[in-house]
Amino acid sequence: MSKRKRWISLLLATSLVMTLTGCGGEKKEEKSDEIITLRILENDTAKQEGYLDELLSSFNEAYKDKGIQAVDANMEEYSDLATNGPYGYGPDVIYQANDKLMTYAEDKHILPLTIEDFDCYEYIPEEAWDAFRIQIDGETYCCGIPVNIQEPMLFYREDRMPENWETEWDDDQNGVADFFENWNDLYAYSKYLRDTDTSPNKDSQYGFMSSFNDLYLNGQFLFSYGAYVFAENEDGTLDAQDIGMSAGNAAAGLCGLRQMAALMNEGCIDDTIKMNRYEKIANGTYFCTVSTPDTYSLFIEKLVLAYEGEGMNEAEAAEKATENLKMIELPSLMPADGDLSKDSAEMSEDDWVSTIVMGGVNGYGISSYTEHREACMEFVNFATSYEMIQKRMDMLGIAPTRSDVAEASGGVTDMIFQSLENGNIYLMPSIKAVDQIWVPTHTLLGDIAKDPFREAVGETPKYSSGQDIQTALEKVDKDIYDAIYTLK
């Protein structure tokens, strides 16, 4: 009996200890001199092109004595900090476009920063900082450090320029072809190419080509004409209740898009051109197309293959591709009345409006859930230093927000920088509601682009007048509003 009691006592004691242990609070890890590890979430291109490795190894080398090391967060590019962060799974430093990053800022998932403390502060224009500013409870905070500007660019092959462009397509004799300066001449040259296409199915040469269902790539047909996404309040904050896709003369801009679509094929209605543009530029079917700077290497890749197909060796092909593939800004002038078919020679200065493209600023934010705020700031400071931004530009072909790097590199990079400063880039709004703008506009732009093809098969066009387009744009405004507010 006493033996049994001993066993019972032992069992009781064990169960009590186990229960109490199980119910105990979480053990706090003791801080020691351990190395601080920062998890960095960069975009996929930076990973693929090896820039992230370069950045991490440079940082780790520079900070090895300070006990800080940075590693790839090894997460999906768009993994949600709001979902992962509070439970300790998010990255410490995150690189994203301003709209995405500021969505996090609205709910305080990323930290406000004292931007004057960063070395890059004085080199970055206010417009770029504004993309990361947010007002909360009457106070303005900046929650990101701008790195590069994104905007749609025009890609073409230098060796596919018309031989007589200097005499026939450069009226002002400024050494730049007119079709790269204004949209009416781009339309005229595209029409010329279509009219002179002698292939049996008339599908061997096109001028300007774009998947028109993409707002980001085709925002110039709206924003150049006074459209806006969300109105700005007097204090600089955005009013998501005031949606302005139909504002100004936006309908005229989309009349121009409709005209341009008539010179393309049906691929402009869906993503077809977006998928085949690299190949079609390389084989000369498309004269020029629109894309973002980070796709430069894809165009080069296809062009190299095309040259190799013509019999060149790899080195020759690569050299010729780099020499011939040009990436420039979209033509800077659009017709004020949206009529692309007008002869540019007969138009006065008042007949034009400046092209305003949709763009974004990518930058770094620091997670509110990081345990190493100071170390994160050190990392961001390092990653936005002159050397690293220069390296990023060289490896990824980005347009930096740092004026010193942009100036030093000159060319297109500086041009993009100037466009941002001059207000020719309409930055994606930095509020959560921006998520709702894409599908309604995507649907409408694709539908308008289809209109010329409806006529071609004898169907009734849906957007035969500016008023039809205006009504459709107002419907888009309402759809966006409903998407934001109906269920609130």
Added chain:
Amino acid sequence: MEHPKKRPHLSFPVKASMCIMGTGQLLQKQWVKGLLYLACFAAYIIYLAVMGVEDMIGFFTLGTVKGDEWLGIEGDDSIMMLLRGLLAFVITIFFIGIHKSNINDVRESDRKIKAGVALPGFKRACEIFFDKKFYIAALAVPVLGVMIFNILPIVFMILIAFTNYGGDIVPPELVDWIGFDNFKKILALSEIKDTFFKILGWNIAWAVISTLVNYFGGLGLALLLNKKCVRKKAFWRAFPILAYAVPGFITLLGFKFMFSYGGPINYYITLHGGSAIGFLDIDAGMKAKIIGVLVNAWISVPTSMLLATGILSNINHDLYDAASIDGASKWKQFIKITLPFVVFSTTPTLITSFVNNFNNFGIFYFLRGGLYNKGYFLASDTDLLINWLYNLSIDNNYYGIGAAISLIIFLITSTFSMITYVRSNAYKKEDTYR
């Protein structure tokens, strides 16, 4: 004269076990069993004290302190509180179950003692339990698994339908209980109501048509390949299986490309002088729906074919011989012999197929995602309820509304499945073909 029922007399050990689990067993000198019950009781009390009560209260309040990472205020996580509260109730229900078994056990032992039967030791009691109630022992783990991985998420989803979770109300914002407001929105807000009923109508039509097309497509193919005149049957059967073997979404993306303006179908149309067709455009309407049905058939017919092939091989061929002698035509034989036999065997599969088609997310997500039609709220005319649910809850963060819709989908599909199954011969005449 009837005497009122006498309440059974409760002995002291039973009363003791009712108050404190295990004490009755200890009084009956069932030491191990008593201590185990007592340990469970102690664990539950400690759990309640440490977190259980707090979790239960949290379930009702869903938090009172809003977090602010910038100010270092940790705040309450409403969704986690909902989950923990739910878990607390599950643990309590589990505890009540153990408590009941504890009372039953002590009562049974009490009865045996009064009858002069010796109580078995713990080891022997375990042996008796595993022997006589083996089904409980065998099913305990799977049932626990189903509870954790199936029932709990479903209950969680149901509860979310009664909150305002979603839109701007995501942590750190505090979520609240809003009763039936989400359901009212679906049925009252004009944009949502119209969209809901339009999609529901199309969804039911889609589920019925695609189930029938897939079913009879597979059956037809199986009958065709069963014909004596078809040579190298294995070779021909391999083709549909190849279509089945390719991952569904790859097939769907392939079809999307094929029907796009730059795809091969339009290429050949334009090559021969025709105009490209917008098979999947925003105004494609019926074209897109028909393509959806056919693409779904491409993916699903092989499964039906394999199933039908197996079932057809079990039909007694004497039935056909007898029917032929009676002068029945081939069509009559199909209607009177083949079809009843196959339908009888496949009714549960047919129901599964209907439910799968009703909730077929992939087809229109991959073929035609990212479009909103005029007259639809965050949806297009080919979207099924499950696609709309995705648009609302994943693309637009309206989790509460999404949960309410998924609850409605659940009610529709479960009601249909139950009614169909209970009314089917497969259920009513289970022994017919045995």
